[in-house]
Amino acid sequence: MTQPTSSRRTPALGAALLLAAAGAAPVALAGDAAAGAAAWVREHSQRNGGPARSCATCHTPDLTQPGQHVRTGKPIEPLAPSVKPERLTDQAKVEKWLRRNCRWTLGRECTAAEKADFLAYIRTQ
Numbered sequence: 850m851t852q853p854t855s856s857r858r859t860p861a862l863g864a865a866l867l868l869a870a871a872g873a874a875p876v877a878l879a880g881d882a883a884a885g886a887a888a889w890v891r892e893h894s895q896r897n898g899g900p901a902r903s904c905a906t907c908h909t910p911d912l913t914q915p916g917q918h919v920r921t922g923k924p925i926e927p928l929a930p931s932v933k934p935e936r937l938t939d940q941a942k943v944e945k946w947l948r949r950n951c952r953w954t955l956g957r958e959c960t961a962a963e964k965a966d967f968l969a970y971i972r973t974q
């Protein structure tokens with residue numbers, strides 16, 4: 850892990866980031882659910898001029914609802930653990946999809962702090 854520690858973060862979260870950098874489960878990092886909620890629907894314009902993308906593009910803004918893959922049209926089951934309890938229980942799956950989905954949506958991988966915020970938000974749904 851070589852994620853930079855953001856100076857905008859609180860000392861407590863800074864400590865959590867250091868723990869994460871040291872190899873402690875990064876998914877257990879304390880996140881900010883409100884920041885995750887805002888980031889969830891934030892639209893990212895695409896360099897190729899295609900339609901802007903957000904997490905809600907496939908998962909919808911309401912995590913208790915099923916989504917639909919915008920390219921393949923395949924249905925996606927709700928991400929909310931309140932509806933589908935197995936969500937966020939498989940760390941390897943979570944990391945794999947966050948890597949893929951951040952690249953596709955933001956055009957880069959998410960930082961440890963961004964991932965923690967997304968997960969904090971999803972967990973409250």
Ligand code: HEC
Nearest residue numbers: 903904906907919925926936937938943946950951954967
């Ligand atoms: C192009 C469509 C698409 C977009 C956009 C997208 N996702 Fe996903 N996401 C998927 C698919 C497909 C899966 C895997 C199928 C499943 O788990 O139902 C998935 C799975 C996940 C999972 C795994 C959940 C679990 O089962 O534990 C997380 C977390 C996730 N996405 C978060 C995000 C976040 C955060 C964003 C925005 C940065 C995002 N997704 C944007 C399609 C998308």
